[in-house]
Amino acid sequence: MNCLMVQGTTSDAGKSTLVAGLARLLNRRGVKVAPFKPQNMALNSAVTADGGEIGRAQALQAIACGLAAHTDMNPVLLKPFSDVGAQVIIQGQSIGNMQALDYHAYKATAQQAVLDSFTRLKKQYQCVLVEGAGSPAEINLRDNDIANMGFAEAADCPVILIADIDKGGVFAHLVGTLELLSPSERARVKGFVVNRFRGDLALLQSGLDWLEEYTGKPVLGVIPYLHDLYLDAEDAIHAGQVQEQDLLNVVVPVLPRISNHTDFDALRLHPQVNLQYVAIGDALPACDLLVLPGSKNVRADLQALLENNWQKKLNRHLRYGGKLLGICGGMQMLGQAINDPEGIEGPPGNMAGLGLFDYVTTLKANKTLNNVRGEFQLGGCSALFSGYEIHCGVSVGSALEKGVFQLDNGTHDGAISADGQILSTYIHGLFDHPKALEQLLQWASDASAQWQEFDLDVHRNNQLNRLADTLEQHLNAEWLMQLESL
The missing domain is CATH 3.40.50.880 (Class I glutamine amidotransferase (GATase) domain)
Structure with a gap:
Protein backbone atom coordinates (compact mmCIF):
# COMPACT_ATOMS: atom_id res chain seq x y z
CA MET A 1 0.00 0.00 0.00
CA ASN A 2 1.60 3.28 -1.08
CA CYS A 3 -1.12 5.78 -0.17
CA LEU A 4 -2.49 7.63 2.83
CA MET A 5 -5.67 9.70 2.96
CA VAL A 6 -6.16 12.72 5.23
CA GLN A 7 -9.80 13.37 6.05
CA GLY A 8 -11.12 16.13 8.28
CA THR A 9 -13.91 16.32 10.80
CA THR A 10 -14.98 19.65 9.25
CA SER A 11 -14.08 21.96 6.42
CA ASP A 12 -10.94 23.96 7.23
CA ALA A 13 -9.78 21.36 9.75
CA GLY A 14 -6.32 21.45 8.20
CA LYS A 15 -6.41 18.71 5.55
CA SER A 16 -4.69 20.74 2.82
CA THR A 17 -2.07 22.00 5.25
CA LEU A 18 -1.27 18.55 6.64
CA VAL A 19 -0.94 17.03 3.17
CA ALA A 20 1.31 19.89 2.04
CA GLY A 21 3.48 19.57 5.14
CA LEU A 22 3.78 15.79 4.88
CA ALA A 23 4.56 16.14 1.17
CA ARG A 24 7.44 18.54 1.85
CA LEU A 25 8.71 16.40 4.75
CA LEU A 26 8.78 13.23 2.64
CA ASN A 27 10.25 15.06 -0.33
CA ARG A 28 13.12 16.30 1.83
CA ARG A 29 13.76 12.71 2.91
CA GLY A 30 14.08 11.57 -0.67
CA VAL A 31 10.66 9.94 -1.03
CA LYS A 32 9.05 10.24 -4.46
CA VAL A 33 5.65 11.57 -3.35
CA ALA A 34 2.63 13.11 -5.11
CA PRO A 35 -0.59 14.79 -3.91
CA PHE A 36 -4.10 13.74 -4.89
CA LYS A 37 -7.57 15.09 -4.20
CA PRO A 38 -10.39 13.09 -5.82
CA GLN A 39 -12.93 15.92 -5.78
CA ASN A 40 -12.42 19.56 -4.98
CA MET A 41 -14.86 22.46 -4.84
CA ALA A 42 -13.00 25.74 -5.13
CA LEU A 43 -12.86 28.97 -7.10
CA ASN A 44 -9.09 29.28 -6.71
CA SER A 45 -7.50 27.13 -9.40
CA ALA A 46 -4.25 26.69 -11.30
CA VAL A 47 -3.24 25.75 -14.83
CA THR A 48 -1.21 22.53 -15.00
CA ALA A 49 1.81 21.63 -17.09
CA ASP A 50 -0.40 19.36 -19.22
CA GLY A 51 -2.80 22.22 -20.02
CA GLY A 52 -5.64 21.54 -17.60
CA GLU A 53 -7.14 23.06 -14.48
CA ILE A 54 -6.92 21.86 -10.87
CA GLY A 55 -7.57 23.28 -7.42
CA ARG A 56 -5.02 25.74 -6.06
CA ALA A 57 -4.35 23.58 -2.98
CA GLN A 58 -3.17 20.67 -5.12
CA ALA A 59 -0.89 22.98 -7.11
CA LEU A 60 0.65 24.07 -3.80
CA GLN A 61 1.01 20.45 -2.69
CA ALA A 62 2.74 19.67 -5.99
CA ILE A 63 5.26 22.42 -5.20
CA ALA A 64 5.76 20.83 -1.77
CA CYS A 65 6.57 17.55 -3.57
CA GLY A 66 8.97 19.26 -5.97
CA LEU A 67 6.66 18.50 -8.91
CA ALA A 68 4.93 20.35 -11.71
CA ALA A 69 1.15 20.31 -11.19
CA HIS A 70 -0.73 17.70 -13.25
CA THR A 71 -4.44 17.17 -13.86
CA ASP A 72 -4.28 13.68 -12.32
CA MET A 73 -3.65 15.34 -8.95
CA ASN A 74 -7.23 16.66 -8.85
CA PRO A 75 -9.38 14.79 -11.40
CA VAL A 76 -12.70 16.39 -10.37
CA LEU A 77 -12.95 20.13 -9.74
CA LEU A 78 -16.25 21.89 -9.12
CA LYS A 79 -16.37 25.67 -9.60
CA PRO A 80 -19.67 27.05 -8.25
CA PHE A 81 -21.38 29.80 -10.24
CA SER A 82 -24.50 29.81 -8.02
CA ASP A 83 -25.69 28.25 -4.77
CA VAL A 84 -27.00 25.18 -6.62
CA GLY A 85 -24.87 25.00 -9.77
CA ALA A 86 -21.23 24.52 -10.71
CA GLN A 87 -18.96 24.11 -13.67
CA VAL A 88 -17.71 20.51 -13.66
CA ILE A 89 -14.08 19.95 -14.63
CA ILE A 90 -12.95 16.36 -15.24
CA GLN A 91 -9.23 15.65 -15.50
CA GLY A 92 -8.53 19.29 -16.17
CA GLN A 93 -11.19 20.06 -18.79
CA SER A 94 -14.68 21.51 -18.37
CA ILE A 95 -17.54 19.24 -19.38
CA GLY A 96 -20.14 21.96 -18.73
CA ASN A 97 -22.39 23.18 -15.94
CA MET A 98 -24.52 20.99 -13.70
CA GLN A 99 -27.08 21.59 -11.01
CA ALA A 100 -26.36 19.93 -7.68
CA LEU A 101 -28.83 17.06 -8.12
CA ASP A 102 -27.60 16.35 -11.64
CA TYR A 103 -24.01 16.19 -10.47
CA HIS A 104 -24.96 13.89 -7.59
CA ALA A 105 -26.27 11.44 -10.17
CA TYR A 106 -23.16 11.93 -12.33
CA LYS A 107 -20.73 11.03 -9.54
CA ALA A 108 -20.78 7.34 -10.40
CA THR A 109 -19.30 8.29 -13.79
CA ALA A 110 -16.86 10.73 -12.23
CA GLN A 111 -15.61 7.95 -9.96
CA GLN A 112 -14.01 6.19 -12.92
CA ALA A 113 -12.00 9.28 -13.82
CA VAL A 114 -10.95 9.56 -10.17
CA LEU A 115 -9.74 5.96 -10.01
CA ASP A 116 -7.98 6.18 -13.38
CA SER A 117 -6.00 9.23 -12.26
CA PHE A 118 -5.20 7.67 -8.89
CA THR A 119 -3.98 4.46 -10.52
CA ARG A 120 -1.62 6.40 -12.77
CA LEU A 121 -0.15 8.30 -9.81
CA LYS A 122 0.34 5.12 -7.77
CA LYS A 123 2.36 3.62 -10.61
CA GLN A 124 4.66 6.66 -10.79
CA TYR A 125 5.27 7.48 -7.11
CA GLN A 126 6.37 5.72 -3.96
CA CYS A 127 3.68 7.47 -1.92
CA VAL A 128 0.43 9.25 -2.85
CA LEU A 129 -0.97 11.60 -0.21
CA VAL A 130 -4.72 11.91 -0.65
CA GLU A 131 -6.81 14.81 0.66
CA GLY A 132 -10.49 14.40 1.45
CA ALA A 133 -13.13 17.12 1.13
CA GLY A 134 -15.25 18.57 3.91
CA SER A 135 -16.21 15.77 6.29
CA PRO A 136 -16.70 12.02 5.71
CA ALA A 137 -19.67 12.09 8.09
CA GLU A 138 -22.06 14.03 5.84
CA ILE A 139 -24.89 11.49 5.88
CA ASN A 140 -26.79 13.10 3.01
CA LEU A 141 -23.77 12.82 0.70
CA ARG A 142 -22.73 9.23 1.37
CA ASP A 143 -24.41 7.75 -1.73
CA ASN A 144 -21.95 7.72 -4.64
CA ASP A 145 -19.34 9.46 -2.48
CA ILE A 146 -16.07 9.98 -4.35
CA ALA A 147 -14.49 12.59 -2.07
CA ASN A 148 -13.99 10.80 1.25
CA MET A 149 -14.73 7.27 2.46
CA GLY A 150 -16.33 6.28 -0.85
CA PHE A 151 -12.96 6.83 -2.48
CA ALA A 152 -10.98 5.31 0.42
CA GLU A 153 -13.03 2.11 0.23
CA ALA A 154 -12.79 1.87 -3.56
CA ALA A 155 -9.03 2.50 -3.51
CA ASP A 156 -8.36 0.53 -0.31
CA CYS A 157 -6.60 3.52 1.22
CA PRO A 158 -5.86 3.96 4.95
CA VAL A 159 -7.15 7.17 6.57
CA ILE A 160 -6.17 9.56 9.33
CA LEU A 161 -8.62 12.09 10.76
CA ILE A 162 -7.59 15.67 11.52
CA ALA A 163 -9.59 18.07 13.69
CA ASP A 164 -9.15 21.75 14.54
CA ILE A 165 -8.98 22.25 18.32
CA ASP A 166 -8.84 26.04 17.97
CA LYS A 167 -12.55 26.13 17.08
CA GLY A 168 -13.49 24.04 20.14
CA GLY A 169 -15.24 20.68 20.42
CA VAL A 170 -12.32 18.64 19.12
CA PHE A 171 -13.20 15.43 20.99
CA ALA A 172 -16.84 15.62 19.93
CA HIS A 173 -15.73 16.18 16.34
CA LEU A 174 -13.42 13.17 16.31
CA VAL A 175 -15.64 10.75 18.21
CA GLY A 176 -18.79 11.90 16.44
CA THR A 177 -17.22 11.51 13.02
CA LEU A 178 -15.98 8.05 13.87
CA GLU A 179 -19.40 6.99 15.18
CA LEU A 180 -21.12 8.05 11.96
CA LEU A 181 -18.89 5.87 9.80
CA SER A 182 -19.70 2.30 8.80
CA PRO A 183 -17.76 -0.51 10.53
CA SER A 184 -15.43 -1.00 7.54
CA GLU A 185 -14.82 2.76 7.26
CA ARG A 186 -14.16 3.01 10.99
CA ALA A 187 -11.59 0.24 10.75
CA ARG A 188 -9.89 2.15 7.93
CA VAL A 189 -9.11 5.08 10.27
CA LYS A 190 -5.60 4.52 11.62
CA GLY A 191 -5.37 7.46 13.97
CA PHE A 192 -6.04 11.11 14.77
CA VAL A 193 -4.20 14.41 14.41
CA VAL A 194 -5.19 17.42 16.50
CA ASN A 195 -4.50 20.70 14.71
CA ARG A 196 -3.93 24.33 15.77
CA PHE A 197 -3.31 23.72 19.48
CA ARG A 198 -2.40 26.68 21.70
CA GLY A 199 -1.22 26.28 25.27
CA ASP A 200 0.41 23.70 27.52
CA LEU A 201 0.17 20.18 26.12
CA ALA A 202 0.08 18.80 29.66
CA LEU A 203 -3.41 20.28 30.07
CA LEU A 204 -4.59 18.38 26.98
CA GLN A 205 -2.97 15.03 27.76
CA SER A 206 -5.82 13.59 29.84
CA GLY A 207 -8.22 14.22 26.96
CA LEU A 208 -5.87 12.56 24.48
CA ASP A 209 -5.53 9.54 26.78
CA TRP A 210 -9.32 9.29 27.05
CA LEU A 211 -9.71 9.56 23.27
CA GLU A 212 -7.26 6.72 22.64
CA GLU A 213 -8.89 4.50 25.27
CA TYR A 214 -12.45 5.24 24.09
CA THR A 215 -11.78 4.72 20.38
CA GLY A 216 -8.91 2.25 20.46
CA LYS A 217 -7.04 4.45 17.97
CA PRO A 218 -3.83 6.43 18.52
CA VAL A 219 -3.34 10.17 18.52
CA LEU A 220 -0.57 10.54 15.94
CA GLY A 221 0.29 14.09 16.89
CA VAL A 222 -0.77 17.50 18.14
CA ILE A 223 0.20 20.31 15.76
CA PRO A 224 0.67 23.71 17.40
CA TYR A 225 -1.02 26.83 16.09
CA LEU A 226 1.39 28.31 13.56
CA HIS A 227 1.01 32.07 13.65
CA ASP A 228 1.37 33.89 10.32
CA LEU A 229 1.64 30.66 8.34
CA TYR A 230 1.18 31.54 4.68
CA LEU A 231 -0.03 28.89 2.25
CA ASP A 232 -2.02 29.45 -0.94
CA ALA A 233 -5.69 29.47 0.04
CA GLU A 234 -8.12 26.97 -1.43
CA ASP A 235 -10.99 29.44 -1.02
CA ALA A 236 -10.80 31.38 2.26
CA ILE A 237 -9.84 35.03 1.98
CA HIS A 238 -7.18 36.10 4.46
CA ALA A 239 -7.42 39.77 5.35
CA GLY A 240 -4.35 41.90 4.86
CA GLN A 241 -2.70 43.64 7.76
CA VAL A 242 -1.80 47.33 7.90
CA GLN A 243 1.96 47.63 7.72
CA GLU A 244 3.87 50.20 9.76
CA GLN A 245 5.74 51.45 6.71
CA ASP A 246 3.08 50.99 4.05
CA LEU A 247 3.50 53.12 0.96
CA TRP A 451 10.32 49.21 -3.30
CA GLN A 452 11.78 46.32 -1.34
CA GLU A 453 12.13 43.12 -3.32
CA PHE A 454 9.58 40.49 -2.34
CA ASP A 455 9.68 36.99 -3.86
CA LEU A 456 6.49 35.03 -3.26
CA ASP A 457 8.02 31.74 -4.41
CA VAL A 458 10.84 32.03 -1.88
CA HIS A 459 8.37 32.97 0.84
CA ARG A 460 6.10 30.03 -0.06
CA ASN A 461 8.93 27.51 0.10
CA ASN A 462 10.14 28.91 3.41
CA GLN A 463 6.65 28.42 4.80
CA LEU A 464 6.46 24.85 3.49
CA ASN A 465 9.78 24.08 5.16
CA ARG A 466 8.59 25.68 8.39
CA LEU A 467 5.48 23.50 8.26
CA ALA A 468 7.50 20.35 7.55
CA ASP A 469 9.84 21.15 10.46
CA THR A 470 6.83 21.50 12.75
CA LEU A 471 5.33 18.17 11.66
CA GLU A 472 8.68 16.45 12.11
CA GLN A 473 8.78 17.70 15.67
CA HIS A 474 5.17 17.11 16.71
CA LEU A 475 3.98 14.01 14.84
CA ASN A 476 4.67 10.49 16.09
CA ALA A 477 8.19 9.60 14.94
CA GLU A 478 7.49 5.88 14.57
CA TRP A 479 4.43 6.58 12.43
CA LEU A 480 6.41 9.00 10.25
CA MET A 481 8.98 6.26 9.63
CA GLN A 482 6.19 3.90 8.59
CA LEU A 483 4.82 6.55 6.25
CA GLU A 484 8.26 7.09 4.75
CA SER A 485 8.55 3.37 3.98
CA LEU A 486 5.19 3.06 2.20
Missing part, protein backbone atom coordinates in the same frame (compact mmCIF):
# COMPACT_ATOMS: atom_id res chain seq x y z
CA LEU A 248 0.61 51.81 -1.08
CA ASN A 249 -3.03 51.26 -0.16
CA VAL A 250 -4.72 48.59 -2.27
CA VAL A 251 -8.41 47.63 -2.18
CA VAL A 252 -10.00 44.49 -3.64
CA PRO A 253 -13.82 44.19 -3.55
CA VAL A 254 -14.97 40.73 -2.43
CA LEU A 255 -17.31 39.69 -5.24
CA PRO A 256 -19.97 37.07 -4.48
CA ARG A 257 -18.15 34.62 -6.84
CA ILE A 258 -14.61 35.96 -6.54
CA SER A 259 -12.06 33.58 -8.02
CA ASN A 260 -8.28 33.23 -7.96
CA HIS A 261 -7.85 35.80 -5.21
CA THR A 262 -4.45 34.19 -4.61
CA ASP A 263 -3.42 36.80 -7.23
CA PHE A 264 -3.14 39.21 -4.31
CA ASP A 265 -1.10 37.12 -1.86
CA ALA A 266 2.11 38.93 -2.78
CA LEU A 267 0.41 42.26 -2.09
CA ARG A 268 -1.00 41.01 1.21
CA LEU A 269 2.45 39.88 2.34
CA HIS A 270 4.53 42.77 0.99
CA PRO A 271 5.89 44.88 3.88
CA GLN A 272 5.17 48.16 2.06
CA VAL A 273 1.61 47.41 0.96
CA ASN A 274 -1.62 47.70 2.90
CA LEU A 275 -4.10 45.36 1.18
CA GLN A 276 -7.76 45.55 2.18
CA TYR A 277 -10.55 43.22 1.06
CA VAL A 278 -13.78 45.21 1.09
CA ALA A 279 -17.33 43.83 1.13
CA ILE A 280 -19.24 45.22 -1.85
CA GLY A 281 -21.89 46.68 0.46
CA ASP A 282 -19.32 48.73 2.37
CA ALA A 283 -17.92 52.14 1.58
CA LEU A 284 -14.83 52.25 -0.61
CA PRO A 285 -11.92 53.53 1.49
CA ALA A 286 -9.39 55.91 -0.01
CA CYS A 287 -6.73 53.91 -1.85
CA ASP A 288 -3.98 54.21 -4.42
CA LEU A 289 -4.92 51.08 -6.36
CA LEU A 290 -8.29 49.38 -6.74
CA VAL A 291 -8.30 45.90 -8.28
CA LEU A 292 -11.37 44.24 -9.79
CA PRO A 293 -10.60 40.51 -9.35
CA GLY A 294 -11.55 37.39 -11.25
CA SER A 295 -15.10 36.03 -11.07
CA LYS A 296 -16.81 32.73 -11.78
CA ASN A 297 -20.01 34.56 -12.71
CA VAL A 298 -19.00 37.87 -14.26
CA ARG A 299 -22.42 39.27 -15.16
CA ALA A 300 -23.93 38.40 -11.79
CA ASP A 301 -20.96 39.87 -9.91
CA LEU A 302 -21.01 43.02 -12.04
CA GLN A 303 -24.73 43.36 -11.34
CA ALA A 304 -24.00 43.05 -7.62
CA LEU A 305 -21.41 45.83 -7.90
CA LEU A 306 -23.82 48.10 -9.75
CA GLU A 307 -26.58 47.47 -7.22
CA ASN A 308 -24.15 48.59 -4.53
CA ASN A 309 -23.28 51.84 -6.33
CA TRP A 310 -19.80 50.81 -7.48
CA GLN A 311 -20.05 52.70 -10.76
CA LYS A 312 -20.12 55.90 -8.73
CA LYS A 313 -17.40 54.60 -6.37
CA LEU A 314 -15.09 53.76 -9.27
CA ASN A 315 -15.65 57.11 -10.95
CA ARG A 316 -14.86 58.94 -7.74
CA HIS A 317 -11.72 56.82 -7.21
CA LEU A 318 -10.51 57.70 -10.73
CA ARG A 319 -11.44 61.35 -10.38
CA TYR A 320 -9.16 61.61 -7.35
CA GLY A 321 -6.24 60.08 -9.28
CA GLY A 322 -6.44 56.46 -8.11
CA LYS A 323 -5.26 53.61 -10.34
CA LEU A 324 -7.62 50.80 -11.44
CA LEU A 325 -6.65 47.28 -12.49
CA GLY A 326 -9.02 44.62 -13.82
CA ILE A 327 -7.88 40.99 -13.88
CA CYS A 328 -9.72 38.34 -15.92
CA GLY A 329 -13.39 38.75 -14.94
CA GLY A 330 -12.50 42.22 -13.69
CA MET A 331 -11.02 42.96 -17.11
CA GLN A 332 -14.27 41.87 -18.78
CA MET A 333 -16.27 44.16 -16.49
CA LEU A 334 -14.24 47.19 -17.62
CA GLY A 335 -15.30 46.78 -21.27
CA GLN A 336 -18.39 47.87 -23.17
CA ALA A 337 -20.39 44.66 -22.86
CA ILE A 338 -20.37 41.05 -21.63
CA ASN A 339 -22.30 38.64 -23.83
CA ASP A 340 -23.16 35.10 -22.78
CA PRO A 341 -25.30 33.69 -25.63
CA GLU A 342 -24.72 30.05 -24.63
CA GLY A 343 -25.38 30.47 -20.91
CA ILE A 344 -21.82 29.55 -19.88
CA GLU A 345 -22.11 31.29 -16.50
CA GLY A 346 -25.86 31.30 -15.94
CA PRO A 347 -28.92 32.14 -18.02
CA PRO A 348 -28.07 33.26 -21.58
CA GLY A 349 -28.04 37.00 -22.06
CA ASN A 350 -26.07 40.20 -22.57
CA MET A 351 -25.07 42.98 -20.19
CA ALA A 352 -23.46 46.39 -20.53
CA GLY A 353 -20.05 46.68 -18.93
CA LEU A 354 -18.56 49.60 -17.05
CA GLY A 355 -17.57 51.20 -20.36
CA LEU A 356 -14.02 52.18 -19.40
CA PHE A 357 -12.39 50.34 -22.31
CA ASP A 358 -13.41 49.88 -25.93
CA TYR A 359 -13.79 46.10 -26.12
CA VAL A 360 -16.62 43.58 -25.90
CA THR A 361 -16.39 40.15 -24.28
CA THR A 362 -18.27 37.06 -25.45
CA LEU A 363 -18.25 33.97 -23.23
CA LYS A 364 -17.60 30.69 -25.06
CA ALA A 365 -17.69 27.04 -24.04
CA ASN A 366 -14.03 26.37 -24.81
CA LYS A 367 -12.02 27.65 -21.87
CA THR A 368 -8.60 29.24 -22.37
CA LEU A 369 -6.02 27.49 -20.17
CA ASN A 370 -2.45 28.66 -20.70
CA ASN A 371 0.74 29.16 -18.75
CA VAL A 372 2.32 32.30 -20.23
CA ARG A 373 5.56 34.28 -20.14
CA GLY A 374 6.55 37.59 -21.62
CA GLU A 375 7.44 41.21 -21.02
CA PHE A 376 5.43 44.33 -20.26
CA GLN A 377 6.19 48.03 -20.28
CA LEU A 378 4.66 50.59 -17.95
CA GLY A 379 5.79 54.17 -17.48
CA GLY A 380 8.88 53.66 -19.59
CA CYS A 381 10.10 50.66 -17.56
CA SER A 382 9.88 47.01 -18.55
CA ALA A 383 9.78 43.74 -16.65
CA LEU A 384 9.65 40.06 -17.47
CA PHE A 385 6.68 38.14 -16.10
CA SER A 386 5.07 34.74 -16.02
CA GLY A 387 1.52 33.80 -15.12
CA TYR A 388 -1.48 31.93 -16.39
CA GLU A 389 -4.74 32.44 -18.25
CA ILE A 390 -7.93 30.69 -17.19
CA HIS A 391 -11.08 32.18 -18.70
CA CYS A 392 -14.08 31.46 -20.93
CA GLY A 393 -14.34 34.93 -22.45
CA VAL A 394 -12.96 36.23 -25.73
CA SER A 395 -12.51 40.01 -25.73
CA VAL A 396 -12.33 42.02 -28.97
CA GLY A 397 -11.97 45.78 -29.51
CA SER A 398 -9.70 48.68 -30.38
CA ALA A 399 -8.39 49.02 -26.81
CA LEU A 400 -6.72 45.61 -27.17
CA GLU A 401 -5.00 46.21 -30.51
CA LYS A 402 -1.58 47.11 -29.10
CA GLY A 403 -1.65 45.23 -25.83
CA VAL A 404 0.44 45.87 -22.75
CA PHE A 405 1.74 42.39 -22.07
CA GLN A 406 3.84 40.97 -24.91
CA LEU A 407 3.80 37.17 -24.72
CA ASP A 408 6.63 34.88 -25.76
CA ASN A 409 4.35 33.16 -28.26
CA GLY A 410 4.14 36.39 -30.30
CA THR A 411 0.66 37.45 -29.11
CA HIS A 412 -0.22 40.19 -26.65
CA ASP A 413 -2.71 40.79 -23.85
CA GLY A 414 -4.34 43.59 -21.96
CA ALA A 415 -5.21 47.26 -22.35
CA ILE A 416 -4.19 50.54 -20.76
CA SER A 417 -6.06 53.83 -20.84
CA ALA A 418 -4.63 56.87 -22.65
CA ASP A 419 -3.83 58.56 -19.35
CA GLY A 420 -2.20 55.40 -17.95
CA GLN A 421 -4.65 55.29 -15.05
CA ILE A 422 -6.56 52.09 -15.90
CA LEU A 423 -5.02 48.73 -16.76
CA SER A 424 -6.67 45.42 -17.65
CA THR A 425 -5.38 41.90 -18.32
CA TYR A 426 -6.43 38.27 -18.52
CA ILE A 427 -3.17 37.15 -16.87
CA HIS A 428 -3.24 35.83 -13.31
CA GLY A 429 -0.17 35.71 -11.09
CA LEU A 430 1.44 38.97 -12.25
CA PHE A 431 2.31 40.03 -8.70
CA ASP A 432 4.03 36.74 -7.90
CA HIS A 433 7.40 37.58 -9.45
CA PRO A 434 9.72 40.19 -7.90
CA LYS A 435 10.51 42.40 -10.90
CA ALA A 436 6.99 42.38 -12.29
CA LEU A 437 5.64 43.14 -8.80
CA GLU A 438 8.05 46.08 -8.46
CA GLN A 439 7.02 47.56 -11.80
CA LEU A 440 3.31 47.20 -11.08
CA LEU A 441 3.75 48.84 -7.68
CA GLN A 442 5.72 51.61 -9.34
CA TRP A 443 2.88 52.17 -11.82
CA ALA A 444 0.31 52.28 -9.02
CA SER A 445 2.24 54.65 -6.75
CA ASP A 446 4.33 57.74 -6.49
CA ALA A 447 7.13 57.34 -9.05
CA SER A 448 9.71 58.28 -6.40
CA ALA A 449 8.86 55.32 -4.14
CA GLN A 450 11.61 52.76 -3.45
